[in-house]
Amino acid sequence: AQSVTQLDSQVPVFEEAPVELRCNYSSSVSVYLFWYVQYPNQGLQLLLKYLSGSTLVESINGFEAEFNKSQTSFHLRKPSVHISDTAEYFCAVSAMDSSYKLIFGSGTRLLVRP
Amino acid sequence: ETGVTQTPRHLVMGMTNKKSLKCEQHLGHNAMYWYKQSAKKPLELMFVYSLEERVENNSVPSRFSPECPNSSHLFLHLHTLQPEDSALYLCASSQALGRQETQYFGPGTRLLVL
Numbered sequence: 537a538q539s540v541t542q543l544d545s546q547v548p549v550f551e552e553a554p555v556e557l558r559c560n561y562s563s564s565v566s567v568y569l570f571w572y573v574q575y576p577n578q579g580l581q582l583l584l585k586y587l588s589g590s591t592l593v594e595s596i597n598g599f600e601a602e603f604n605k606s607q608t609s610f611h612l613r614k615p616s617v618h619i620s621d622t623a624e625y626f627c628a629v630s631a632m633d634s635s636y637k638l639i640f641g642s643g644t645r646l647l648v649r650p
Numbered sequence: 651e652t653g654v655t656q657t658p659r660h661l662v663m664g665m666t667n668k669k670s671l672k673c674e675q676h677l678g679h680n681a682m683y684w685y686k687q688s689a690k691k692p693l694e695l696m697f698v699y700s701l702e703e704r705v706e707n708n709s710v711p712s713r714f715s716p717e718c719p720n721s722s723h724l725f726l727h728l729h730t731l732q733p734e735d736s737a738l739y740l741c742a743s744s745q746a747l748g749r750q751e752t753q754y755f756g757p758g759t760r761l762l763v764l
Contacts, residue, residue: 545690568750579654579740579755587750630749638753640693
């Protein structure tokens with residue numbers, strides 16, 4: 537079975553500051569990794585995902601995440617945040633065996649202040 | 651309409667009522683999902699359909715009854731709910747049922763059970 541831990545329930549940060557949202561996972565098999573974002577009153581949207589290859593993956597809006605197998609982590613980073621990045625961010629994993637299930641963390645609320 | 655739509659967006663119901671949530675996807679996908687999102691908890695997968703056949707019932711109480719009449723529509727029929735069932739119910743779809751597949755989410759139905 538897989539589990540995902542997002543240690544920070546809320547991360548306040550000032551506009552244009554860097555941010556890191558932490559995600560750690562536990563799994564007995566190899567996994568695929570995802571970050572989803574949920575803006576207020578909207579559903580979840582895929583931000584980026586790691587399937588294979590380069591351990592550093594990037595999104596179109598400046599976020600990046602790095603898969604670290606030894607630390608079982610997939611932290612999300614952005615060097616300079618905008619007010620519009622205020623949202624809930626969810627880390628998720630799916631196992632590489634036969635499971636199609638996405639296992640989600642409890643989410644981290646990013647609050648960007650002017 | 652594009653993407654995944656859900657109606658109603660908000661619903662208040664008594665414990666003896668019967669209501670239905672509707673989800674429609676306009677993406678030509680073959681798999682559809684129901685999730686429950688409660689405050690400060692990870693998303694909980696409830697049901698999964700692939701090509702209109704139910705492939706997952708994640709120990710959900712029988713007061714929740716899903717229906718998938720075709721690959722574009724998914725319903726969640728509700729009856730004799732409990733106050734602890736109050737949550738945001740999210741529908742999602744994916745091209746196929748697979749561990750690498752990106753799931754596309756609707757905006758959700760916020761349900762309050764009195």
